[in-house]
Amino acid sequence: MFEKLTDKLKNDKYLTLETTPAHNASFSLTIDKIEKLGLDKLVDGFTTTDNPLAKLKLNALFGAKLLQDRFNKPVIATMSMRDRNKIALQSDLLGANEFDIRAILALTGDPATISDQPATKGVFEGDSSLLLDIISAFNTGMDYAGKPFNVPPKPIYPLAVVNAYAKNPRTLQKKMQKKIKHGALGIITQPVYDVENAKLLLELKDKANKECCAENKSAELVMGIFPITKLRTAQFLSAHVPGINVPDCWLEKLRKASNGGEEEEYKVGFELSKKLFDDIQALHPKIHLMTANQFQIAKDILV
Incomplete structure (x- = not known):
């Protein structure tokens, strides 16, 4: 299953859909919506988010297990x-491995200061590179302290994230290089809203891979797309x-459309988002679609 996904990431079209577990004790209703819309038949896989914006949600690993079992x-x-x-x-990695949750998106995480839970403190023993290093150790049959496992974990497939834009593009390249050197197989960008921006990101990825070639490491870039309506x-x-x-052209078109009412605003935003998706797919058909669980928008974008 995961081998096929990583093969598509490297050699074929690749499309994943983001899901966010809810602030309740059930993820099944969310999964039901995906099934009802037939989205599972339109994507290669899914992601589950881990308490985004430091807001309490159902655990991403358990959510991943439920999604994987259903589809x-x-x-x-x-x-x-x-x-x-x-x-x-x-x-958590050991437990997830036992249940065949073996693709991990490593994030540093949003600051705990914005949490909806009172007086929450962040742990932050390191940034996402530490988790990538832990996964690398696991994939050699050892824990992070170098102690061999009696029963080694099944292979884990690590991914990471990177911003889609920076005033100095060189900073993005350096961040990509860091993720690659620490073992990321794929790097998902923040949402992209411009094809020229996407082309620049691909150039930076190629340069980052070239810098890491001596270590025989490389990663594929996955364009993040978040429709705006x-x-x-x-x-x-x-x-x-x-x-x-x-x-600015998006902001201006949406501003003008908003004067015509919600329907016109939605229509213009969706058309901009749909065209962007199609253009990015034609340029680089490796996409991660994010809709904040607005799955009907995802369906309309994909069909």
Whole structure:
């Protein structure tokens, strides 16, 4: 299952859909929506998020298990450095491995200061590179302390993330190189809203891979796409989310459309997002689609 996913990542079209477990004790309703829309038949796999924005949600590893069992498709489970020390990270990886959750998206994590839980403190024993190093150790049959496992874990497939935009592109290349050197097989970008931006990211990825070729390491780039159907979403992403660049033309078109009412605003935003998806797919058919669980939008984008 995971071997097929990584083969598609390297050699073929590749499409994953992000899912976010809810703030309740069930993920099944979310999975039911995916099944009802037939989205499982349109994607190669899924991801589950790990308490994004430090807001309490159902555990991403358990969510991944439920998704994987329902659709028999690989799920990339996100793990954040914010909430776990080295012991907990390794313990979770071992448990997930037993249940065949073996694709891991390594994140540093949003700051605990923005959590919805009072007086929450972040752990942050390291950034996402530490988790990538732990996975590398596991894949050699040892824990992070160098102690061999009596029963070694099954292979784990690590992925990482990178911003989609920076004033100095060289900083993005350096971040990509760091992820690759620590073992990431795939690097998912923050949402991209411009084809020229996507072309630049691909150039930076190629340069990063070249810098790592002496270590016989490389990674594929996966373009993150987050459809925008509301002006206020575009304004928020543009003004408040580092690493994302929403073009002025998008903001202007959505601003003009919003004067015509919600339906016109949605129509224009969807058309912009659909064209972007099609253009990116034609350029580089390795995409991670994020819709904040608005799965009907995902369906409309994909069909």
